[in-house]
Amino acid sequence: MSSICLINPRYESLVRRHGLDQFDRVMHWQGGRRMVSHPSRDVTQIDIEDAGETVRFYVKREWQTYAKDRVTGWLHDRGWGTKARHEWRLLGAMAAAGVGCAEPVVMVERGWIRRQGYLIVRAIPGAVELNHYLAEHRPVMSVRDRRQFAAYLGREVARLHEAGIDHPDLYSKHILLGEGPQSSLPLVSFIDMQRSSAERSVSASRRARDLAALDATLSRELASATDRAAFLGSYLSHTSVRLDQAQATKAIRRRAFELLRRRNIREMQGDVKHAAGQFVQLNAEATLYAESNWIELLRRAGLDGFDQIMATNRGQLLRRQANCEIVRIELPTTDGPVRLCLERYRGRYPLARLRQRILGRRVQLPGWSEAAQIGRMRRLGLPAPDLLAFGQRFGRWAWGESFVLTREVQFRSSKLLP
The missing domain is CATH 3.30.200 (Phosphorylase Kinase; domain 1)
Structure with missing residues (x-):
């Protein structure tokens, strides 16, 4: 051999x-x-x-x-x-x-x-993913520091392309930032290069594809429109390919939208305040948002497992249908009560079970599917509730249970028109 x-x-x-x-x-x-x-x-x-x-x-x-x-x-x-x-x-x-x-x-x-x-x-010592780095440092950065960092990152991505190397999976989680020789600017590294190619030059089309992957996986909370403009301006000034910035911006946004529509990018599934959209697997069925204060709150309320969430009697029943019930749950916190919306689904799903057996992968039940829709809405910048937990489980004879737990949307005013 x-x-x-x-x-x-x-x-x-x-x-x-x-x-x-x-x-x-x-x-x-x-x-x-x-x-x-x-x-x-x-x-x-x-x-x-x-x-x-x-x-x-x-x-x-x-x-x-x-x-x-x-x-x-x-x-x-x-x-x-x-x-x-x-x-x-x-x-x-x-x-x-x-x-x-x-x-x-x-x-x-x-x-x-x-x-x-x-x-x-x-492993790259002390390196963190780009989205995690921005989630931690951006709130304390001045506008000048943010523009400087965006320009620096644009230059580093340009150096990658100028070396003749493309990166189809240039997601924010594949850019690591570590301690660099300059204290104010971290060292940029690129990982997961399985689908990359090394050639004499990288075409304008492949450059736009790579930049669209990065644009699609950086939340608007982490990179504003002016941050992105500073990044692209610096990138274009350090490349041999001459492109108009306005046209390049349109091409990148179009490809980023197509990417978000076609692919379920994990790091864009939820809000990006502390953990940049991570979820923590608590048991075989349920996956919970990785923000520590939410997990602790759910644990204190006894809602940290699939069976507990599906069986809880606490809260106010808002609606009950044949296979679905919607419950409002109010949990006490140091900042006052927080209202959560729990949607639970139970029923028989023979076709979904059959597809799962044939395809050999998880098929989404209603609760999981709704959680995925919330994630897509947030990726596209549309208003959507905060997603806290979701899960599903198949039982015998195609019996299925699923749930989605969100934070209830709070309206600042009862007026519909100004």
Whole structure:
């Protein structure tokens, strides 16, 4: 069986000591924290003690390489290998061009017809995602500092493209900010380059596609229109492609709208005040918003699990139909009572259950579907309630239960017209 093993010379002794070049050992690694999980690949965070120091790595394993991915890679000059092998080459090209990226440690690929492989990269010390960085720092930034940061970020993205490297998945979560040599400006790094390509130049169309991905995944709360204009102006001033800023803005916004309409981008599902739209999985069925004060409040109220939410008798019943009931729940807080709206759905969904069995993936029940609609509305900047929790569960004989919990919309005035 053919195999390829590439090791970064800087980490060769560490790789050998801990067996990171042993294919079977790494592919069956049980420890660490699972960050991303798909049927054909996963990403696991591991910490290794070496020479009295704890070093953090990310293991990106690829269990199966699909024919369509290999053909697509060949058409885009990425070769016939695994995504791990392609990303290894991309990271090397980025490092050679002086573009910030994760440091590759080792890549191993095995097989010919059914290729498998893995790539291990070192975690970027102290780095945080762009949306998390803005959620924390933007409220205390002056207007001048915000414009300076936007211009700096535009220049760094331009450097990536000028190096001949595109990034179709240039979402805000794939831009990391760490401590840089200049105290006022963080070091920018780009991650998750599996679908990127390295060529002589990046076309205007692909540049617009990449910038649209970033524009779509940055909430208006984190980047205003003037911030985006400063970013784009700086980007255009540092590129060899001459584009009119007004036309570029229209093209980016159009592609960003199309992206939001076609794809369910996880980081844009909710409000972005403290946790930048993260949700925390509390049990196998329910997923709750990761803002700590909401989770603690729900726990004190006994609403921190799927069964508890579906069975609670507290609150005022507003409406009851055959398969749905809407309840208003009032919870006490230090700032006064907070009203929540709980919608619960129960019924038999044989077609949804059949689709789930055939497709092998989750099918949305009414509560989950409504939560997804709220997320889409917020992504598009439309008025929508704050989404606190949602979940669903299938039982026997196609019986299904689902819920969505939101904060009740408060109207400032009873007047409909000024």
